[in-house]
Amino acid sequence: MKYSARNRFILFAVASYTILALAWIFLSDQLLTAFSDISSLVWLSTAKGVFFVVASAAMFFFALRAVPPAESFGRQTILETLSSGIARKRFPRSIMYAFAVVMTLVTLLVRTSIAIPFVQRPMMILFMFPIILSALLGGLGPGLLSTALAACCVAFFALPPTHSFLISNSHDLLQWSFLVTNGVAVTLLSEMLQRTLARAEENRRLLDTVVSGTPDSVFVKDTQGRYLLANAATAEFIGKPANEIIGHDDSALFPEPSASEVMAIDRVIMTAGCAQTHEEHVSTLDGKKLVFLATKGPVFDDTGQVIGLFGISREISNRKQAEEQIHRLNADLEQRVCERTAELQAANVELKELAYALTHNLGAPLRAINGFSRILLEEHAATLDGEARLCLDQLRDAGEQMGHLIDGILALLRCTSGELRREPVDISSLATRILNGLSRTEPERPVIREVEPNLSVMGDAAMIELALSHLLDNAWKFSRETAHAVIRVFADQVNGQRRICIADNGAGFDDDHRDLLFQPFQRLHRQDEFPGIGIGLATVQRIIHRHGGELTAEGVPGKGATFRFTLPESAVPFT
Known part of the structure; x- marks a missing residue:
């Protein structure tokens, strides 16, 4: 037989009943020998039997309520099991008050059935039985009611002068006071116990709800790896089912080597004395392969000794499969991107080589035509x-227009190829030099030039100069x-x-x-108004990008245009 909590309690209940029953038989029989009157012996024997039946019924009531479930295999002590048995269940208050009155009156009837007169031997200790029972089952109110009723019955029927609530003898008054005090104390202690047990039961139910x-x-x-x-x-x-798991270790629940691996991890955690979170790969007896994200830690007793291990494991097999699939998809996508990037780079190289070849091959015939x-x-x-x-x-x-187009195409190709070198570029100085050059080509034009000082960016100096020139x-x-033309750089x-802004009026x-401004060879004005080939702004955009x-x-027709560009980490702090 497995020594589960249920089996241990059954053995304890049987042994306790046997010992108490034998002790009651022996002591009660010894009590009977003190009486020689036949009628007294008959009444006392009847009272003894009634008390034995009532006490046995009460004991069986509490014992049956406290029997642990069959699957319980924990470290619950006998005292904890008994405490759960006497934990008060919810009964209607009226029934519990009636129970207190009935039990007290039954005890009074039993005492009056005993041949020994009340006045000679009150036996007030008998009235503690209904008080204790009422307090345990009903709580504060029924316990105090039973105490008050027992005190009244003893004072009225047992203590001289009888049939009066007045107690004349100081010794009797002291015993009566002890009865009341004990009844109140037992009732209060029982109420505190019941409230403590109720809070513990509520916490247990909440925890059981969460766990279940x-x-x-x-x-x-436990420390041997058996499930508690x-x-x-x-x-x-x-x-x-849970009752086939409790009391067994992993070697009876999982195949090798999963069981040995899990038990080895458990031993390491209990030895280390601290909680750990890790992945566990487990195979079940029916062949399923599961992956768990497990958090395990040691269980300590009151002295700080490790007495077991707790665990919370989340099954993540589907998540792991999804992660592996995503990893494969990412690897496949990365491979495809690399292949497509290589193809695009090769195509760009071929396109640039073709463009250079065309412009070079067109250049010779064009020079011949012009010459x-x-x-x-x-x-x-x-x-x-x-x-x-x-x-x-x-x-x-x-021919000249075609030459300009070829030069523009070459400039466009150069700005998107070659190494990009970042260095400080003085925009203010560069803009001043470009504007001075333009002014020398048309010295008769009165153009107001405004260049903000201390403008600088980080970029390729040659490309930035080309963009600013355009x-x-x-x-x-x-x-x-x-x-009254005005050109501003600010x-x-x-x-x-x-x-960085370039504005004109x-x-x-x-x-x-x-x-359309930034598309190659697209123009918004007629050639006879403003000559050009439509490649400048497209070149600027590609350089900036x-x-x-x-x-x-x-821009506003007839009022000018403003072009603005930003470069990452380009400008000095704005002041």
């Missing part, structure tokens, strides 16, 4: 009529028809980010066509 309701496996083992507690989730994972057309105009102009010279001039203009050249060109700040543009910055434009 959680989908995580919750268990407790296992919730429903544990039983479901193992594949056995021979110039020879015709310089050496054979006299033999050409007016219409022929006009056609030749148009041919030269087209922006200032556009400002110079599109303000040509303005009477900085502003938005959301803590500094922007020239022709401007319609905001509805803003997206390659630096990781942003380029924006604002």
